[in-house]
Amino acid sequence: MSTEANDIDLLVNRRYEHGFVTDIETDSLPPGLDEDVIRAISGRKNEPEFMLEWRLKAYRYWLTQKEPVWSHVSYTPIDYQSISYFSAPKSDADRPKSLDEVDPKLLETYEKLGIPLHERAKLAGVAVDAVFDSVSVATTFKGKLAEAGVIFCPFSEAVIEHPELIKKYLGSVVPYRDNFFASLNSAVFSDGSFVYIPKGVRCPMELSTYFRINAANTGQFERTLIIAEEGSYVSYLEGCTAPMRDENQLHAAVVELIALKDAEIKYSTVQNWYPGDENGKGGIFNFVTKRGDCRGDNSKISWTQVETGSAITWKYPSCILRGDNSVGEFYSVAVTNNMQQADTGTKMIHIGKNTRSTIVSKGISAGKAQNSYRGLVRIMPQATNARNHTQCDSLLIGKQCGAHTFPYIEVRNPTAQVEHEATTSKISADQLFYCRQRGIAEEDAVNMIVNGFCKEVFKELPMEFAVEAQALLNVSLEGAVG
Amino acid sequence: MLEIKNLEVSIGDTQILRGLSLSIGTGEVHAIMGPNGSGKSTLALVIAGHEDYKVTAGSVHFEGQNLLDLAPEERARKGVFLGFQYPVEIPGVNNAYLLKAAVNARRKHQGESEIDAFEFLQLAREKMKLLEMDPSFLNRGVNEGFSGGEKKRNEILQMAMLEPRLAILDETDSGLDIDALKAVAKGINALRDPQRSIVLVTHYQRLLDYVEPDYVHVLSKGRIVRSGDKSLALELEERGYDWVQEAASA
Numbered sequence: 001m002s003t004e005a006n007d008i009d010l011l012v013n014r015r016y017e018h019g020f021v022t023d024i025e026t027d028s029l030p031p032g033l034d035e036d037v038i039r040a041i042s043g044r045k046n047e048p049e050f051m052l053e054w055r056l057k058a059y060r061y062w063l064t065q066k067e068p069v070w071s072h073v074s075y076t077p078i079d080y081q082s083i084s085y086f087s088a089p090k091s092d093a094d095r096p097k098s099l100d101e102v103d104p105k106l107l108e109t110y111e112k113l114g115i116p117l118h119e120r121a122k123l124a125g126v127a128v129d130a131v132f133d134s135v136s137v138a139t140t141f142k143g144k145l146a147e148a149g150v151i152f153c154p155f156s157e158a159v160i161e162h163p164e165l166i167k168k169y170l171g172s173v174v175p176y177r178d179n180f181f182a183s184l185n186s187a188v189f190s191d192g193s194f195v196y197i198p199k200g201v202r203c204p205m206e207l208s209t210y211f212r213i214n215a216a217n218t219g220q221f222e223r224t225l226i227i228a229e230e231g232s233y234v235s236y237l238e239g240c241t242a243p244m245r246d247e248n249q250l251h252a253a254v255v256e257l258i259a260l261k262d263a264e265i266k267y268s269t270v271q272n273w274y275p276g277d278e279n280g281k282g283g284i285f286n287f288v289t290k291r292g293d294c295r296g297d298n299s300k301i302s303w304t305q306v307e308t309g310s311a312i313t314w315k316y317p318s319c320i321l322r323g324d325n326s327v328g329e330f331y332s333v334a335v336t337n338n339m340q341q342a343d344t345g346t347k348m349i350h351i352g353k354n355t356r357s358t359i360v361s362k363g364i365s366a367g368k369a370q371n372s373y374r375g376l377v378r379i380m381p382q383a384t385n386a387r388n389h390t391q392c393d394s395l396l397i398g399k400q401c402g403a404h405t406f407p408y409i410e411v412r413n414p415t416a417q418v419e420h421e422a423t424t425s426k427i428s429a430d431q432l433f434y435c436r437q438r439g440i441a442e443e444d445a446v447n448m449i450v451n452g453f454c455k456e457v458f459k460e461l462p463m464e465f466a467v468e469a470q471a472l473l474n475v476s477l478e479g480a481v482g
Numbered sequence: 483m484l485e486i487k488n489l490e491v492s493i494g495d496t497q498i499l500r501g502l503s504l505s506i507g508t509g510e511v512h513a514i515m516g517p518n519g520s521g522k523s524t525l526a527l528v529i530a531g532h533e534d535y536k537v538t539a540g541s542v543h544f545e546g547q548n549l550l551d552l553a554p555e556e557r558a559r560k561g562v563f564l565g566f567q568y569p570v571e572i573p574g575v576n577n578a579y580l581l582k583a584a585v586n587a588r589r590k591h592q593g594e595s596e597i598d599a600f601e602f603l604q605l606a607r608e609k610m611k612l613l614e615m616d617p618s619f620l621n622r623g624v625n626e627g628f629s630g631g632e633k634k635r636n637e638i639l640q641m642a643m644l645e646p647r648l649a650i651l652d653e654t655d656s657g658l659d660i661d662a663l664k665a666v667a668k669g670i671n672a673l674r675d676p677q678r679s680i681v682l683v684t685h686y687q688r689l690l691d692y693v694e695p696d697y698v699h700v701l702s703k704g705r706i707v708r709s710g711d712k713s714l715a716l717e718l719e720e721r722g723y724d725w726v727q728e729a730a731s732a
Contacts, residue, residue, distance in 0.1 A: 425573075428570070429534075430570045431570050431572050433530075433532055433533075433554060434566065434569070434570045434572070435572075435580070436531075436553070436554040436555040436558065437530050437531075437554055437555075437557075437558050437563075437564050437566075438558055438580065438583075438584035438587070438640065438644070439555050439558035439559045439584050439587030439588050439591070439644075440555060440580075440583050440584060440587055441555050441587075442555070444583070448572075448575050448579070448580065448583065449572055449574075449575060451574075451575075452572065452573065452574030452575035452576070452623070453573070453574050454574075455574050456574075
């Protein structure tokens, strides 16, 4: 059907609406990486000695490692010496006092994106002094959290204020030797979030990076650590649907979750980094290590992710089901358009008895994009009665994209039950014609079909987030119609 | 209502309709019959605007307007409805959701406000009762895992909800058992209206026992070779298509 192919080309080649470049002053270290750079990073953050030591060990280990090449993505080699590893958030004194002092170019961008006025101030890094709505909201939230004994602060603050917790838990789920990018992150991580939920506490609100003061400017090597003590519960939201502005091409974040006995962590992500232009130029490389440890019996960790941005996504949020009866879940929607490449999935490592895991992965490819699911389900010998159900669906839009599935299943206990279902479908011309014959415009029909495809994942997201994610998906696939 | 003149249509290099003319007045029910491959479904899909079919000559006017200039969704919003021979499955998309979007697209075009959820549900339940459909249909994926008969009923439900000006039902009777056929016929008869025209594309006389057409046309090799009243359908049933085709080529 030649008309169909033409339409796809025409529509797919529309520009990413949120792509913009804004020149902003930064207080950065010169490009390059050696031990002095690491000392400088640590020094600027006034870190205690143990932190510097850990960074250096990670760096020395990283030097012995080679960049992994097994993923189904291709990109020009990264020159690690050409990257600047520190971009300081400005101190309050240096921050703009009001929006009047903010770079007009940046404000113009927010205008274009339709970001509400009170949120622009925070995004632009205006010094926080409880003038703006979002800030007062954040302050109120902080009070409520403190009352419950919940610690929610920038990672760098936790290093100084709660060194005993950092020493005990940092690297306990993702050791600095874990993989190339995790080693690099351990050596040079900039900042991130730290969350501690005390025993028996149900965190009184959903924690969102959005409400974390100083959330902007955490930089390219983010480090997050969440600890849920016995019997506690927390739901954490990462990212937002507003596109992330970043001049740094390489991102290598590490997230560690620890759920102790009877604890539950729900971690939701919406990622919308710049994917590059239609030729893939300028997009973000996102190499992330996310892992949760169900350390105690009856604990539960649930990952939900909606990935629409980045030129390259390399990400496998995983669960180690160590405690008996522990539960791991992974719900994912990964959208790739134009030249985007995503190699994403999960690992479920069953160690404890009666452990259960669920994997629901929805990959959507349009344009010339490549979308891969890579998942590992491993049942260890001692994990009696372990169960896994994996459902892995791919949806193709157009004729030049690809979907790939790489499931690995290792079962070392005969009592295990492991199920894997996979489907690949296309938005067919027949489906679109059917909707159009009912009076529904083509793009609305695509959105309807895509959202139907993702429904199982969206229902796992917190309510408002789900609505936003749905809208985001529509924007991401705008024009990808055939 | 619908005026087709000397219509020639090809798909790829194959010509399917070869100078077809047909005139359908407001409030009339026409049956188009013919053997396999005669071009019945092509005619239905061309009127609906399927882009695989290329119109190489002739014209199609709907209420005085050149239909061939309009996109499929525009035709639909103006009140042209096609009941598909093979309704497609759209997994995960809720039947009610599609139906509501379709109803609202039509209402918006007519300058009316969107239907509210309560009103929609009430209307849908009423129509489903008429078609002897279980209310749970609304919450299932569009045609997902439906039996052949369920799919056809679902088409009639959509027609009932959309209240089109012109409804073309492409082999809506095929694959139905007798109970389903009766329910579908009941649905169609309920929609007979002096302001609405209906075209039944069918292979067999069977449906016409329950929905009496005003006119019957026989399509053969891309042209209408014979027109008459409902007695023509009975004659076809008795004598097969061969005699009309022979008569036409003689």
